[in-house]
Amino acid sequence: MKRRTAVLIALCVLGAILYLDRVCISLALKQIQADLDISDARIGWISLAFSFGYAIFEIPTGHLGDRFGWRKTMMRICVAWSIFTAFTGLAMGFWSLMFIRFAFGAGEAGAWPNVGGIVARWFPLSQRTIAMGIFGAATAAGAGLAPHLVIPIQRDYGWRASFIIFGAVGIIWAVFWYLWFRETPAEMGAKPAEIAELPPPAPRAHHGAPWRSVLRTKNMWFVMVAAFLNVYAAFFAVFWMPKFLQNDRGFTPDDLKWTSLVWIASFAGNFSGGFVCDFVLKRVGRASGRRLIGLVCGIAWGAISVGVVLTHDKAATIALLTGTGLMWGFIQSNLFAGTIDIAGRHTGSICGAMNTAGQFGGGVSALAFGIIVARTGNYDLPILTLAIAAVAAGLLWFGIDVEKPVVPDEEA
DSSP: OOHHHHHHHHHHHHHHHHHHHHHHHHHTHHHHHHHHTOOHHHHHHHHHHHHHHHHHHHHHHHHHHHHHOHHHHHHHHHHHHHHHHHHHTTOOSHHHHHHHHHHHHHHHTTHHHHHHHHHHHHSOGGGHHHHHHHHHHHHHHHHHHHHHHHHHHHHHHOHHHHHHHHHHHHHHHHHHHHHHOOSSTGGGTOOHHHHHTSOOOOOOOOSOOOHHHHTTOHHHHHHHHHHHHHHHHHHIIIIIHHHHHHHHSOOOTGGGGGGHHHHHHHHHHHHHHHHHHHHHHHHHOHHHHHHHHHHHHHHHHHHHHHHHHHOOOHHHHHHHHHHHHHHHHHHHHHHHHHHHHHHTTOHHHHHHHHHHHHHHHHHHHHHHHHHHHHHHOOSHHHHHHHHHHHHHHHHHGGGOOTTSOSSOGGGO
């Protein structure tokens, strides 16, 4: 087995734990609201606290990986979010839960950008989209497993126990990573032929990205706004989907196992998306290929979301939501790989900025969904905003050229 394959497998385990922990709260939402007496609108604020904590620490933690390496940085990230996953099970009310979820988001911050940095160091240019797609597929697999793992624990031992158990799993991964991983293929005994496939490693970024120049580029702004809109549309599945299905489509707690199909589709989209992206890119070029994939998937995602509004049939609802998961998987691998393309040696920082924008989109989505439902009692209106966001994000790819780096050579 190539060393880079082993590293990718370890990252995939991390990704599965990451989304298992993140989705856990959505499956416990009705129980949490009943036990702690928290309204839908206040739940939206709790979700925003997570996204805000994630967003403000994303760029600094991404830079930590660029500067100090990924062994210690990834361990710190996993330990921090795992501790606050466990603490979620100790929440006693609205304010304590909001603080814990803010800290949980801050702890998770930097995971995706640092994975991007590892992929940039360990994988040839032609395999980066595939690697990010496989990692994204692993996150979807974790979310897909969540109902089958979380619901039985919550049914037998209560919602608090599920958070404590999954927090412990993350600590185990962090210890393994620190003891096993090293920064470069050579340090981990990679064969000379494997090392020869890689581009020359960029010098370590001792200083942050030159943000004044970066933020003057159209590429950076378009990527960040696209990320904001994409995560705005995707965060429904992470946070509100189980509550929507129970309250508006008549699903029972046991019926929620069918939400696994949405995450299986996201897994398939991420996994196959990497290969499809690279296939398309080889034939039409990197810039045109990424534009084509982003545009087609964004429009399809929006159309499918409108279909969710138009049906109240259980099977049709799950089928359409599964379609949105597939589109998100394709877009996610394309978006992260495209950001790596324009980032240069500041991969952690630039991916962090992109994902910061995305997390703000997720927070706004969760808050807006809760407020709209609380004021109107209508679940279809906020879903229509998801459709609009997905299509708008697709159209933004017309303005993104992944062949133009956002950091000028003289400032890199």
